[in-house]
Amino acid sequence: MEPLEPGVARLLAHNPSPFTYFGTQTYLVGDDELVVIDPGPELDEHVAAIVEAVDGRNVAAISCTHTHRDHSPASRALQQATGAPIIGCAPLVLESIGPRADASFDKQYVPDRVLADGETIEFDGGKKLTAVATPGHTSNHLCFAFNDALFTGDHVMGWSTTVVVPPDGDMAAYMRSMDLLRQRGDRLYYPAHGPAVTKPAQLVRGMIGHRMQRERQILKLVGQRPRDIPDIVAHAYPGLDQRLVPAAGGSVYAHLLDLQQRGLVEAGEGETWTRIAQPD
Structure with a gap:
C-alpha cells in the first residue's frame, strides 16, 4: 500500500497490459473507516492485499467507477471478506466492438446501491465521497470527488487518452463529460491507471483539443x-x-x-x- 496524502492510499493490481499501463489502481479513502474505490480484477492476491491494507477497519463502501473487468470483479470477493456494501456505478452488460479480454463488461456485478450524479457516501465521521456522472468511456462511468481531489477511473488518465468504443462508448457524451470536468476546478486527479494528474485543468484542455x-x-x-x-x-x-x-x-x-x-x-x-x- 502506498500512502498518497492524508486519507488516501493506493494499491496496484498485477494486471499490466497495453490498456491498463502497469495495472489497475485501487484507492483506499479514509482513516478509521474506509471507502475502497475500484477494487480491480478478480485476482486473489490483489484482494488479499486490499484486505491486509484495510487492517480490520470498517469499510463503508466498495465503489466502482464502471464495470469493465479490470475494475469491478474483485468487489464480490472483497464484499465477502469485509461485509461492506457495493455502492457506485450501475450494472451494464453490453459488449464493445472487438472486446478486449481485460476490459469487457463484468456481467456479474450487482451493486447494493447505485449512485446518481451528486449523490454521496458518508463515512469516517463526516467525510463525503460524491458521485460525478461522466458517461463516454462507458455509459455507466462515475468519477468520485473527495474534498478537492477527483478519482477519475478511466475517464481521464495522465499516461494515455481514454478509449471510447461503441455501442456503449459515446464520443458526444465523452466530450460533454470532459467539458464538465473542465469547469470543476479540482486540485488533483487520481486515475485508475497511471500517475496522479497534478495539473488537471491543463490536461483536460489538452485532451479536449486532441479529440477536436x-x-x-x-x-x-x-x-x-x-x-x-x-x-x-x-x-x-x-x-x-x-x-x-x-x-x-x-x-x-x-x-x-x-x-x-x-x-x-x-x-x-x-x-x-x-x-x-x-x-x-
Whole structure:
C-alpha cells in the first residue's frame, strides 16, 4: 500500500497490459473507516492485499467507477471478506466492438446501491465521497470527488487518452463529460491507471483539443475519398502498436457516429464513410 496524502492510499493490481499501463489502481479513502474505490480484477492476491491494507477497519463502501473487468470483479470477493456494501456505478452488460479480454463488461456485478450524479457516501465521521456522472468511456462511468481531489477511473488518465468504443462508448457524451470536468476546478486527479494528474485543468484542455484535432483529421480523410475504418486508422494512427488497432478503430467509429449525428458525414457502400458537403 502506498500512502498518497492524508486519507488516501493506493494499491496496484498485477494486471499490466497495453490498456491498463502497469495495472489497475485501487484507492483506499479514509482513516478509521474506509471507502475502497475500484477494487480491480478478480485476482486473489490483489484482494488479499486490499484486505491486509484495510487492517480490520470498517469499510463503508466498495465503489466502482464502471464495470469493465479490470475494475469491478474483485468487489464480490472483497464484499465477502469485509461485509461492506457495493455502492457506485450501475450494472451494464453490453459488449464493445472487438472486446478486449481485460476490459469487457463484468456481467456479474450487482451493486447494493447505485449512485446518481451528486449523490454521496458518508463515512469516517463526516467525510463525503460524491458521485460525478461522466458517461463516454462507458455509459455507466462515475468519477468520485473527495474534498478537492477527483478519482477519475478511466475517464481521464495522465499516461494515455481514454478509449471510447461503441455501442456503449459515446464520443458526444465523452466530450460533454470532459467539458464538465473542465469547469470543476479540482486540485488533483487520481486515475485508475497511471500517475496522479497534478495539473488537471491543463490536461483536460489538452485532451479536449486532441479529440477536436482527431475529428478534423477524420473529416479531412473522408473528405478526400470514401474510406472505411481500417483505412482511416492506417492514416490517422501511423505506426500504432497492432494490439491497439481495434481500440483505435472503435474510437474512430465513435467519432464517425458523432459526426453523422451532426450531419457532417454519411455511411456509404462497403462500410465506407464520406464527408457531406456543407452549404456556404
